Amino acid sequence: MVSYKPNDTTPSREQALHSLYEAAELEHCLMCTYLYAAFSLKSSLEEGLTADQLSAVNRWRRSIVQVAIEEMGHLTSVWNITVALGGAPRVGRSNFPLDPGYLPAGVVVKLAPFNMATLQHFIYLERPADSTEPDGEGFAPERTFVRGVDGPRLTPMGMDYDTVGTFYEKLSEGMRKLVQTHGEAGALCGDPALQLSGDDVALPGAKTVICSKTALAAFNAIITQGEGAQHNSKDSHYQKFAKIRTEYQALLAADPSFVPAFPAATNPVMRRPPRPEGRVWIEDARAIATVDLANSAYGLMQRLLAYTYAVPAQDPDKALALDLAIGLMHALVPLAERAARLPAGPSNPGCHAGISFITVRDSSALPPGPGARRFFCERFQQLAEAAIRMHETGDVRTTLASSIFSKLAQSAAQGFDLSRPAPSATAPVSPPASVAQAPTPPSTQEGIEQVEGEKLTLLYETKRCIHARFCVTGAPTVFLANVQGPWIHPDTMDVERLVDIAHACPSGAIRYKRRDGRPDESAPPVNLATIREAGPYAFRGDLRLRGIPAGYRATLCRCGASKNKPFCDGSHHDVGFNATGEPPTGTADALAVRDGPLHIEPQTNGPLKVRGNLEITSGTGRVVTRVTSTYLCRCGHSQNKPFCDGSHAKVGFVAD
Numbered sequence: 001m002v003s004y005k006p007n008d009t010t011p012s013r014e015q016a017l018h019s020l021y022e023a024a025e026l027e028h029c030l031m032c033t034y035l036y037a038a039f040s041l042k043s044s045l046e047e048g049l050t051a052d053q054l055s056a057v058n059r060w061r062r063s064i065v066q067v068a069i070e071e072m073g074h075l076t077s078v079w080n081i082t083v084a085l086g087g088a089p090r091v092g093r094s095n096f097p098l099d100p101g102y103l104p105a106g107v108v109v110k111l112a113p114f115n116m117a118t119l120q121h122f123i124y125l126e127r128p129a130d131s132t133e134p135d136g137e138g139f140a141p142e143r144t145f146v147r148g149v150d151g152p153r154l155t156p157m158g159m160d161y162d163t164v165g166t167f168y169e170k171l172s173e174g175m176r177k178l179v180q181t182h183g184e185a186g187a188l189c190g191d192p193a194l195q196l197s198g199d200d201v202a203l204p205g206a207k208t209v210i211c212s213k214t215a216l217a218a219f220n221a222i223i224t225q226g227e228g229a230q231h232n233s234k235d236s237h238y239q240k241f242a243k244i245r246t247e248y249q250a251l252l253a254a255d256p257s258f259v260p261a262f263p264a265a266t267n268p269v270m271r272r273p274p275r276p277e278g279r280v281w282i283e284d285a286r287a288i289a290t291v292d293l294a295n296s297a298y299g300l301m302q303r304l305l306a307y308t309y310a311v312p313a314q315d316p317d318k319a320l321a322l323d324l325a326i327g328l329m330h331a332l333v334p335l336a337e338r339a340a341r342l343p344a345g346p347s348n349p350g351c352h353a354g355i356s357f358i359t360v361r362d363s364s365a366l367p368p369g370p371g372a373r374r375f376f377c378e379r380f381q382q383l384a385e386a387a388i389r390m391h392e393t394g395d396v397r398t399t400l401a402s403s404i405f406s407k408l409a410q411s412a413a414q415g416f417d418l419s420r421p422a423p424s425a426t427a428p429v430s431p432p433a434s435v436a437q438a439p440t441p442p443s444t445q446e447g448i449e450q451v452e453g454e455k456l457t458l459l460y461e462t463k464r465c466i467h468a469r470f471c472v473t474g475a476p477t478v479f480l481a482n483v484q485g486p487w488i489h490p491d492t493m494d495v496e497r498l499v500d501i502a503h504a505c506p507s508g509a510i511r512y513k514r515r516d517g518r519p520d521e522s523a524p525p526v527n528l529a530t531i532r533e534a535g536p537y538a539f540r541g542d543l544r545l546r547g548i549p550a551g552y553r554a555t556l557c558r559c560g561a562s563k564n565k566p567f568c569d570g571s572h573h574d575v576g577f578n579a580t581g582e583p584p585t586g587t588a589d590a591l592a593v594r595d596g597p598l599h600i601e602p603q604t605n606g607p608l609k610v611r612g613n614l615e616i617t618s619g620t621g622r623v624v625t626r627v628t629s630t631y632l633c634r635c636g637h638s639q640n641k642p643f644c645d646g647s648h649a650k651v652g653f654v655a656d
Contacts, residue, residue: 013178020082023167027071027074042260064114077206085187113265114260114261117139124136129165164222175216188215192208269281269282284345290338290342293383299363319544339355340353370420374418380408380409451490455516468505471510527542536555544599545566557569558642582618582622598611598614602655606653
């Protein structure tokens with residue numbers, strides 16, 4: 001007779017990855033449910049709110065969105081730990097509503113509009129382990145079940161847990177055992193360069209995991225930020241939701257007719273459901289178009305996020321993919337808000353639509369290289385064209401979404417280099433240097449004047465010029481001021497001296513292309529941002545503006561008045577902008593690397609987000625600080641210049 005012994009209890013990497021995949025799906029699902037509720041909230045007096053009610057609802061929206069952003073930070077932590085263990089992040093998830101057994105019976109996740117029951121459900125999900133908070137009405141599990149099994153299994157299995165915090169405590173315990181078995185280096189053997197760090201994205205969870213200490217710290221941060229403590233952690237998700245409940249109850253007591261949100265569908269679906277229970281089928285044509293585009297943006301965002309984890313930090317695709325993914329979230333918001341304001345259809349009278357957050361069947365990373373880049377470019381173009389077709393004149397949300405999609409499609413088309421081979425491919429042999437050709441008449445293409453000389457082509461871009469006058473004073477025979485007709489004559493000066501004059505142009509309005517076989521301008525050895533007295537920022541580096549290569553020199557507005565944002569157009573003179581070019585020296589620790597791509601992403605109605613190795617200097621060249629990620633004021637009102645302090649929101653700064 002054969003006797004069977006239970007499997008060894010030694011923890012496996014497979015089980016650890018399996019649990020991390022569930023953690024990623026859980027955080028992902030929670031983020032979507034919180035956003036869905038926020039999207040359903042009303043936003044104006046015309047939608048039936050009093051001034052006091054509108055003020056409260058706006059606070060609630062900001063708080064819920066902040067919680068969702070923090071959930072994205074948790075998700076990033078989980079992804080980083082997954083990579084540290086040698087796995088690939090789980091970016092996808094199951095569609096809503098989740099089938100029983102996908103999560104423990106007590107963890108019900110579904111899309112529902114904001115109301116007291118939904119808010120109570122959020123409180124219940126984020127509750128501490130010793131809490132007696134009940135679940136929200138209507139959120140009871142479809143059926144009671146047990147996922148756990150008796151004894152260890154070789155096949156990875158789901159576990160039961162009552163709270164999210166308990167789940168992460170179990171993950172922490174498994175991590176400790178894995179390290180005890182394989183050692184630090186053996187357990188955490190993944191490539192850190194594939195992770196997302198604070199240099200890539202401004203999320204609290206974006207910290208590189210390199211050892212068990214950093215992994216366990218990430219797990220603990222998720223628990224603390226989510227559950228907090230019932231009485232003394234005011235910034236935890238639990239306490240934030242509880243604070244909203246208190247204010248909601250007070251407003252209801254004052255006005256029982258108060259309805260803060262639209263009746264968005266609970267678990268909307270895009271096609272006639274084979275299992276209709278607990279789902280709302282969207283039938284209205286406008287709602288279908290809106291949700292279809294929003295879902296497509298969401299699906300592309302997932303693909304881009306997966307791709308960022310497939311390419312190392314030094315690959316320009318990583319930063320571009322991440323910036324485009326964040327841009328898609330900005331496009332998704334107005335569409336999701338619009339969906340909550342449109343009818344679902346005749347089968348559900350009185351019910352509105354809502355974004356269903358449909359996921360693609362497989363959102364794992366596309367193989368890095370030209371194929372993936374072409375896929376992204378094609379998809380962005382499709383979304384931009386769909387947004388134009390859907391756009392309704394006078395609807396501010398579709399107008400905003402269409403504008404964002406158009407810019408993202410342009411950034412993708414110009415930022416992704418389809419000719420660059422995949423990382424494993426052999427780089428093509430560079431073509432021979434071009435032979436000098438006879439001069440040709442001046443021409444203008446896309447606002448850039450091109451003048452051919454014997455040894456180089458000079459390029460002049462009017463909209464970037466700030467009239468620093470290095471050209472007309474340093475090369476007066478080349479650049480003729482105040483003349484009629486041709487004013488640029490590149491062959492009247494030694495070519496090397498002319499190249500130096502071009503390099504002195506701070507705005508990048510003057511550039512060149514060599515025709516004599518000598519190398520063109522290259523990135524400087526140190527990335528710099530000089531703060532000009534009562535004027536703009538003068539950037540030097542391998543500049544990527546909204547993901548698009550922008551040369552090696554640029555002057556960007558910091559007074560808030562330029563009509564050519566983000567570039568300076570001299571408006572600081574007109575508005576009497578007064579700001580020092582000599583701010584005090586702050587933290588100035590040496591950077592391990594001082595060059596590399598410098599990504600500049602103007603935030604909508606906000607600051608310049610700058611990511612990359614950067615030395616910020618005063619107008620006289622003194623080092624102010626050295627950073628790898630920062631936000632620089634561009635509204636002109638910060639009290640902590642050059643850094644953003646949130647003043648743009650107070651003064652109503654408006655800029656793309």
